[in-house]
Amino acid sequence: MDLDIGIVIEYGPLILKGFRLTLIIVFFAILLGIPLGILMAVGRMSSKPYFRGPAVAVLEIFRNTPFMIQVFLLYYVLPFYGLRMPAEVVGVLALALYSSVYYAEIMRAGIAAVPRGQVESARAIGMSHVQALRNVVFPQMWPIVLPPVANQTMSLVKESSILATITVSEMTMSALIVQGITFRPFEAFIMITILYWVLNESIAFSVRRLEKRLQRRHSRQATTKAQDAAMAESLEAVRRMTR
Amino acid sequence: MKFDFSYTIDAFPWLLDGALITIQVAFLSFGLSLILATVLTVVRSLEIKPINAVIAVYISFIRSTPVLIQIFLAYYVLPVVGIDLQAFTAGILAVTLNSAAFTTEILRGGLAAVPRGQFEAAHSMGLKPSTIWLKVVLPQAYIASIPPLVNEFTLVVKTTPLLAMITVVELMRRAQQIFSANYHPVEVLIGAFTIYFFICFVVSRASVVLEHRFAVRRA
Amino acid sequence: MSTEHGSLSLRGIEKSFGEIQALRGIDLDVSPGEVVCIIGPSGCGKSTLLRTVNWLEPPDAGRVYINGEQIGETVDANGKTRPSTEREINKFRSQIGMLFQNYNVWPNMSVLENVVRPQIVVLRRSRAEAEEIALPLLDRVGLDDQVDKWPDALSGGQLQRVAIARVLAMDPIVMLLDEPTSSLDPELVGEVLAVLQELAKGGMTMIIVSHELGFAKSVADRIIFMDKGKIVEDGSPEQILYDPQSERLKQFLDMLIHV
Numbered sequence: 155m156d157l158d159i160g161i162v163i164e165y166g167p168l169i170l171k172g173f174r175l176t177l178i179i180v181f182f183a184i185l186l187g188i189p190l191g192i193l194m195a196v197g198r199m200s201s202k203p204y205f206r207g208p209a210v211a212v213l214e215i216f217r218n219t220p221f222m223i224q225v226f227l228l229y230y231v232l233p234f235y236g237l238r239m240p241a242e243v244v245g246v247l248a249l250a251l252y253s254s255v256y257y258a259e260i261m262r263a264g265i266a267a268v269p270r271g272q273v274e275s276a277r278a279i280g281m282s283h284v285q286a287l288r289n290v291v292f293p294q295m296w297p298i299v300l301p302p303v304a305n306q307t308m309s310l311v312k313e314s315s316i317l318a319t320i321t322v323s324e325m326t327m328s329a330l331i332v333q334g335i336t337f338r339p340f341e342a343f344i345m346i347t348i349l350y351w352v353l354n355e356s357i358a359f360s361v362r363r364l365e366k367r368l369q370r371r372h373s374r375q376a377t378t379k380a381q382d383a384a385m386a387e388s389l390e391a392v393r394r395m396t397r
Numbered sequence: 398m399k400f401d402f403s404y405t406i407d408a409f410p411w412l413l414d415g416a417l418i419t420i421q422v423a424f425l426s427f428g429l430s431l432i433l434a435t436v437l438t439v440v441r442s443l444e445i446k447p448i449n450a451v452i453a454v455y456i457s458f459i460r461s462t463p464v465l466i467q468i469f470l471a472y473y474v475l476p477v478v479g480i481d482l483q484a485f486t487a488g489i490l491a492v493t494l495n496s497a498a499f500t501t502e503i504l505r506g507g508l509a510a511v512p513r514g515q516f517e518a519a520h521s522m523g524l525k526p527s528t529i530w531l532k533v534v535l536p537q538a539y540i541a542s543i544p545p546l547v548n549e550f551t552l553v554v555k556t557t558p559l560l561a562m563i564t565v566v567e568l569m570r571r572a573q574q575i576f577s578a579n580y581h582p583v584e585v586l587i588g589a590f591t592i593y594f595f596i597c598f599v600v601s602r603a604s605v606v607l608e609h610r611f612a613v614r615r616a
Numbered sequence: 617m618s619t620e621h622g623s624l625s626l627r628g629i630e631k632s633f634g635e636i637q638a639l640r641g642i643d644l645d646v647s648p649g650e651v652v653c654i655i656g657p658s659g660c661g662k663s664t665l666l667r668t669v670n671w672l673e674p675p676d677a678g679r680v681y682i683n684g685e686q687i688g689e690t691v692d693a694n695g696k697t698r699p700s701t702e703r704e705i706n707k708f709r710s711q712i713g714m715l716f717q718n719y720n721v722w723p724n725m726s727v728l729e730n731v732v733r734p735q736i737v738v739l740r741r742s743r744a745e746a747e748e749i750a751l752p753l754l755d756r757v758g759l760d761d762q763v764d765k766w767p768d769a770l771s772g773g774q775l776q777r778v779a780i781a782r783v784l785a786m787d788p789i790v791m792l793l794d795e796p797t798s799s800l801d802p803e804l805v806g807e808v809l810a811v812l813q814e815l816a817k818g819g820m821t822m823i824i825v826s827h828e829l830g831f832a833k834s835v836a837d838r839i840i841f842m843d844k845g846k847i848v849e850d851g852s853p854e855q856i857l858y859d860p861q862s863e864r865l866k867q868f869l870d871m872l873i874h875v
Binding site for chain 2: 221313315355358
């Protein structure tokens with residue numbers, strides 16, 4: 155086992171290009187995934203069956219199938235509907251849809267963590283459900299929801315590697331390319347292994363610090379023990395669901 | 398109608414063949430992972446600092462890197478250091494090691510749910526540590542962990558399609574073989590999609606049954 | 617600030633939660649400007665009754681009339697009755713001011729914003745208009761120097777007064793108060809009661825659920841005693857407090873005195 159530094163130097167830039175694309179893809183997937191997740195969370199909580207039904211169906215479908223096959227299906231299905239998009243865009247869409255399921259659970263827990271009286275006073279004063287969510291619930295929800303959302307980002311970074319299977323030139327694909335050119339898998343994969351590890355550990359580290367800081371602010375607000383426990387349980391459930 | 402689902406139906410027997418491999422891989426990996434995780438959990442409880450540090454690094458590595466990369470490392474990089482594994486074996490190795498890291502953390506939670514008094518009572522009754530672990534502590538830890546463990550099994554199932562990338566002919570690979578021959582990727586993939594959904598759905602329902610059977614109280 | 621105070625009528629209100637029947641047929645009339653205090657043991661349904669008025673808990677049966685108009689059911693163009701839409705109900709709600717035991721001031725907004733935002737969002741007033749209405753109200757409840765503070769810096773009594781200003785900014789014709797002082801430390805109760813007293817004297821129609829018998833005596837025109845989902849006695853404060861007719865009321869008053 156010998157590490158050829160020459161390969162690292164020569165193909166490092168290619169790997170970094172892949173790294174950059176990974177970051178961009180994850181960024182846009184989050185941007186798309188969070189609103190989708192909120193939509194599904196609200197749909198799932200709705201009292202009207204024609205909102206709740208589809209929301210639950212979509213959630214169950216995405217939760218019970220591997221990401222890889224979701225990606226493949228999306229990649230092959232879209233052209234039939236006239237949508238010829240670059241693989242990167244399909245990748246972002248697939249990642250966003252997949253992650254929206256987890257964001258939905260996070261948002262649902264976040265909404266539930268806001269004390270009921272807050273919504274009641276908003277509705278009692280004449281606000282519609284949507285107005286209450288926008289003016290009272292969501293602003294209070296963000297600090298609660300931020301750590302699990304940041305955690306979910308780690309999962310997205312890892313799942314993005316699967317996009318290599320539909321030829322997206324993100325980090326894993328670039329390693330495969332380097333391996334293909336140099337026939338030296340060791341250097342190629344070690345480089346991206348280190349990059350993934352460092353990236354995710356930094357996110358994990360930031361999340362821990364964020365959680366500590368928010369804990370201090372949270373203790374000043376009036377939530378009941380039961381609400382805190384319910385919130386913690388939901389977040390645990392999300393943590394378990396994701397890899 | 399753009400799609401001809403007779404292709405889906407025709408593909409089914411072959412897909413089910415692949416699904417069988419998927420299930421074999423899942424059970425084998427999960428089983429091995431459970432054993433490994435149990436060992437690691439017991440070892441961790443001994444609180445030997447250097448060993449715990451190694452375990453921590455292992456878990457951090459598994460959790461911070463994509464499974465696909467771990468699979469590639471097992472199949473493409475191990476040969477470089479002299480360990481040449483067949484695709485199936487490499488796949489099992491990677492998935493097992495991956496699942497074991499998460500399962501260890503799950504068991505840590507399950508262990509915490511076992512009342513401290515159990516250890517002490519068993520100890521004062523003069524039982525050997527191995528007996529205490531095997532007969533008293535671990536069973537309770539497992540039962541307390543049933544929901545997350547079943548969930549972990551689902552995740553293992555959802556990891557298996559990645560093995561298609563190292564030529565293991567499980568369900569995903571089968572589907573790819575079929576549609577690269579008949580040029581109807583959507584119909585074939587929908588078939589595979591449905592099978593995956595069915596497997597995961599059944600497993601998560603089984604979780605409910607198991608929970609009732611063992612009367613698990615959610616913490 | 618409108619001085620049109622409203623009347624309230626309840627007919628045959630029933631409400632159950634699963635197997636538990638919280639309200640078993642309530643009939644009540646409140647005239648404009650009247651202050652009615654509802655007392656009773658916990659679980660008697662007084663809070664639930666309040667919440668059916670603004671349809672926070674829609675009753676299972678019965679009708680609610682505010683100023684003669686029915687809330688919860690609408691008669692459409694063909695003369696048929698149907699359940700009201702959310703929007704129709706919200707129009708009533710903005711005219712019914714509700715105060716809660718734990719104030720429910722919104723922590724993500726400043727004191728001023730709490731009073732201004734509902735005006736903008738629900739009544740569609742401009743921000744300038746809303747602030748013009750909010751500031752004198754905050755002054756009236758004694759919070760003129762707290763206008764830019766945030767809720768986490770205020771005491772319970774101050775928070776309840778923010779809630780009062782918030783409700784008043786909507787020009788309510790009826791006010792529903794659900795144990796407005798029960799969460800407050802004793803020293804802070806007085807400042808809130810003073811504001812409520814002023815409102816009552818100003819002619820606001822109020823229904824107050826409260827334990828504060830002293831307050832009831834000084835401000836209420838009527839006291840209603842409820843028990844197990846029904847109105848048991850209804851009379852002037854003197855009658856209810858000094859000349860209780862029913863056994864249950866006598867027991868209840870006994871218990872309160874000895875606590």
